[in-house]
Amino acid sequence: MSDDLVDLYQDIILDHNRRPRNSRKIHTATHQSEGINPLCGDEVTIYLDLLDERITDISFQGQGCAISQASASLMTEMLKGLDLDETRQHSKILHDLLNSEEDAQDALLKYGNLAALSGVRKFPARVKCATLAWHALEAALRGKDSISTEEEL
């Protein structure tokens, strides 16, 4: 098996794909948005409960590849309880992670579980899978109820 593949499908990713965290609908969500990638059919809907600029609850539902589903699962796990500034910081971290050349080991120390997505860097066609949930999150925070990977935020 190639090293690239082992980096891409790290145990954390496979685990979150198999047992997604916070995979449910929040019926009383204050914000929600559906992210779709029309090129491949991946869908992720993000539900948020926002109180005084703080995420009190966050969840997702969707279907798609291991990367898109694990990314959504990891995101909900990281962001619960954070305020909007911290949320934006995490969004930037993910962006940096997918664009920088840092090696996975360094990233792991710096970014925690999010670093599990660093293997996506070597698979340019799959970056959209990793960012889908984050796009949907941003759209939800802006009050947009859906977002496509084929449009600009």
Added chain:
Amino acid sequence: MNFDVETVRRDFPILSTLVRGKQLCYLDNAASTQKPQVVIDRLRDFYSTENANINRGIHHLGELATDAYHGARRTVADFINAFSEKEVIFTAGTTESINLVASSWGRTHLKKGDEILLTGMEHHANIVPWQIVAEQTGALIKVIPVNESSEIDTEAFDSLIGERTRVLAICQVSNSLGTLNPIKSIIAKAKAAGVTTLVDGAQGAPHLLADVQELGCDFYVFSGHKIYGPTGIGVLWGRAELLDSMPPYKGGGDMIQRVTFEKTTYKGIPQRFEAGTPNIGGAAGLASAITYVQQFDPEELRAHETDVLEYALAMLGDMQGLTSYTRASKRAGAVSFTLDGIHPHDIATILDREGVAIRAGNHCTQPLMQSMGVNATARASFAMYNTKDEVDQLVNAIKKAYDLFS
């Protein structure tokens, strides 16, 4: 010429490519096929020695280019057994061909309440142009469902075709499922009901199934790049009397008889539908691709393709946790499948690392995917140069995907 796959493979330079150290196993032919050396050479030669605009040929190169373009039309007409070469219109591809018919024929022949009959396995290119014209004319879209065996429901077809049905647009071979539709009998029924018929041959022509007189349809469309030719060139064939009755689709140079600011008169077919400078080099390249495939005995070529496809279906059918959606009794070109616990995109990524190129996703057939209750499948699609060894490479790569995800 006898069909020998090893000889054929040597004609396609890209097939010897190594992908990250692994032998390329190209199984994405329903999306686009590779090109034999003769096609690559033809494009180079055209641009090296014959290139100019056509139909203005006072000069030497203009004559050569015009000859190449008109010669290509004759080659296509012969390939699809057209009644005459003026029935062959060059387009950018299948999508433009269908848009041309939907727009030009549709807007002049469809009225409010008329029905456009499609099937549940159509590519978006054979859905959306009809939706656009339906919206403009008030016509309605009706859909023949696809059954559990990946075949169109012929009983439903019998009940859907009615007094208001004006046009039936159907794929010859499904790009998603590999189903080979019973085009001849369907067209015969439609014809008996006075319905105009369009066959999307994008996946049929590459398997040398493009005899329009045999099929009996009114329009037949296909793309050059799926039949070993260049991208950006395709064909619309239509019966002369129908094309004659249709207004231009695009306006511009080359399609007019006389232009004044008060009134313009148009040329006859095919020029009326070929406004502007066409894809001359592409047409020459397509003609060389067709000449290339025509050198083989079509029965032998299809027998080889069937042999490889059936082997793939058997090998994949034996794999645990694999669901195949290629279930029709008559099929060609493709096998669509899913694996338990591994999403098709992940399969495609892992296979790519083994040199195996497949497609994953909805294959531009979202309504079909919805009706099958999946949002994506993996699809391996075959061309005349694929081999059973490559099927083995595919199967081994799928086993690695299982290993990684288990």
